[in-house]
Amino acid sequence: MSDLVEVRDLAVSLGRGRARREILQGVDLTVRPGEIVGLIGETGSGKTTLARSLLGLNRIDRGTVSVTGTEVGSLRGEALRAFRRAGSVQYIFQDPLQSLDPDLPLGRSVGEALEVRGASGIANRVAGALERVGLDSALAARLPSEVSGGQRQRAAIARAMITEPRLLLCDEPVSALDASSRTAVLELLLRLRDDEGVGLLFISHDLGSVAGVTDRIAVLHHGRIVEAGATAQVIGEPSHPYTRLLVGSAPTLDDAGLDRTVRAALRAQLA
Amino acid sequence: MRPRLSSVLRHRVGAVSVTFLVLVAVLAVIGPWLAPYDPLQQNQDALLQGPSPDHLLGTDNLGRDELSRLLAGSRLSLLAALEAGVVGLVLGTVPGLLSVYLGRVFEWATLRVMDAFVTLPFLVFAVAMTALLGNGLTQAMLAVGILVSPAFYRVTRAAAFPVAGSQYVEAARLTGAPAWFVLARHVWPKVLPAVAVTTAATLGSSLVIVSSLTFLGIGIRPPEPTWGGMLATSLEYLFQRPTAPLAPALLVILTVGACNGLADTLRDVSGVRAPSLRKEKARAAA
Incomplete structure (x- = not known):
């Protein structure tokens, strides 16, 4: 089966004129159907830029970006809109309070992609999508401000799932949630993968939150993938100093943690 | 927050303003049927008469009934102000919305055009337009509409800018939705x-400009009655009928x-601020 995501030697720059700088350099990444790949890195490492590049939101300088068999990097205008309308790739934002229109009832936001396609029976499909993510369909009439953070993020997942995508790009989907909502949302994403065979690219700065759900992990540092492999291997035997620092900084992964001198030595190597 | 009529009517000033504007609008629509006389009919036997049971607001220098002329003039004056408002709304709002969506070149070009409009003086531009396109109220108000459009443009752009960059707009774009x-x-x-706040403020300022232009005889052909034109005529005969300018002047003042x-x-009810044209001009001059 072909890969859902196949990124080769990707380079992306953002900004204009003197402020322009290279965010991603020579990135290679693959995501297979039914696989959850964690993309880990600190703030500013280029995680979101990489995810946005998969949707054609950034112009690429070099390399190829193939998503569900389509070369996204070369799409423009109507061809890009048609690729997005097909709905085979969906994006889940970090903060659902910002990604859902505050003046629209949840049902309108969830069914928006169907409305754009001119589909019929939208109300029933919205109700079905909400129930599939464990929400009461009556919540369709509520505004985002009238439900809890966990319910908002579930509604955002329902919005993403309503087009029956093959790939979900989850940009820190649990970082704005409390501990119980976080667990529930992670379980929901795992269930969607198991039941529907969706591939997930799970972006996070927190190794601890992705270790339990991912099959593979790619570590992004200063715009480069510095380490990639099976989750158990990357966490159990990190080879790059930055990965070791991440593993050591996640108390849930290493109860003993790294002592201060070892962390300082690793930081010195990275500087 | 989207303003609702009920929340506007809960405010004393809002309730009085809406009531007055509805009254003036109704008078403008049904005025010709209410008018006791033909507003253009001259009566050489009743020149410059004061208020009387036959002529409630008196007559002008040609013996025409002032009340009938005021009612007929309401329609012309309000329609002219409305035309200027609508022209400004369309010419300002559409590029204002598109400027946040179509990219930097369109934004730069529209900003420069709007800056140029802001520097033009209303009366001189209106006179130039009527000289170019013909002396009619439609032409004059087209000129006024063009010059009030920067207020709509800037307000729309300022309000649309943070929304266009929001995540829910990006999420909508990711559905493959077209820009519209x-x-x-x-x-x-x-x-x-x-935009609603700006429209209300602009209608008031447009009415002042309409009255100023028709006071000067621009955009209107005698004997058609307008509030500004009636004011000008009555001022010529101020010594014979000192109270004559009161009715048209009060109507302009109260409507504005x-x-x-x-x-x-x-x-107040929607939590937005109307732009100041004076500030716009100062900004463009700087």
């Missing part, structure tokens, strides 16, 4: 309160006051 869908669904409703009162109330 995203603008209509997500951006326009957020911009509407600010009601527009401004409505704009203030809309601003």
Whole structure:
């Protein structure tokens, strides 16, 4: 089966004129159907830029970006809109309070992609999508401000799932949630993968939150993938100093943690 | 927050302003049927008469009934102000919305055009337009509409800018929605309160400009009655009939006051601010 995501030697720059700088350099990444790949890195490492590049939101300088068999990097205008309308790739934002229109009832936001396609029976499909993510369909009439953070993020997942995508790009989907909502949302994403065979690219700065759900992990540092492999291997035997620092900084992964001198030595190597 | 009529009417100033404007609008519509005389009919036997049971507001220098002329003039004056407002609304709001969506070149070009409009003086531009296109109220108000459009442009752009960069707009774009869908669904409703405030304020200022132009005889052909034209005629005979300018002047003042009162109330209930044309001009001059 072909890969859902196949990124080769990707380079992306953002900004204009003197402020322009290279965010991603020579990135290679693959995501297979039914696989959850964690993309880990600190703030500013280029995680979101990489995810946005998969949707054609950034112009690429070099390399190829193939998503569900389509070369996204070369799409423009109507061809890009048609690729997005097909709905085979969906994006889940970090903060659902910002990604859902505050003046629209949840049902309108969830069914928006169907409305754009001119589909019929939208109300029933919205109700079905909400129930599939464990929400009461009556919540369709509520505004985002009238439900809890966990319910908002579930509604955002329902919005993403309503087009029956093959790939979900989850940009820190649990970082704005409390501990119980976080667990529930992670379980929901795992269930969607198991039941529907969706591939997930799970972006996070927190190794601890992705270790339990991912099959593979790619570590992004200063715009480069510095380490990639099976989750158990990357966490159990990190080879790059930055990965070791991440593993050591996640108390849930290493109860003993790294002592201060070892962390300082690793930081010195990275500087 | 989107302003609702009920929340406007809960404010005393808003309720008075809306009531007055509705009254003036109704008079403008049914005025010709209410008028006791033909507003153009001259009566050489009743020149410059004061108020009487036959002529409630008196007569002018040609013996025409002032009340009938005032009612007929309401329609022309209000329609002219409305035309200027609508022209300004369309010419300002559409490029204002598109400027946040179509990229930097369109934004730069429209900003420069709007800056150029702001520097033009209303009366001189209106006179130039009527000289170019013909002396009619439509032409004069087209000129006024063009010159009030920067207020709409800036307000729309300022309100649309943060919305266009929001995540829910990006989420909508990721559904493959065309630009018009995203603008209509997500951006326009957020911009509407600010545009409503600007429209109310602009209608008031347009009415002042209409009255100024017709006072000077620009954009109107005698004997058609307008509030500004009646004011000009009555001032010529101020010594014979000192109270004659009161009715048209009061109508202009009260209607403009009601527009401004409505704009203030809309601003208060929706939490937006109307732009100041004086500040716009100062900014463009700087």
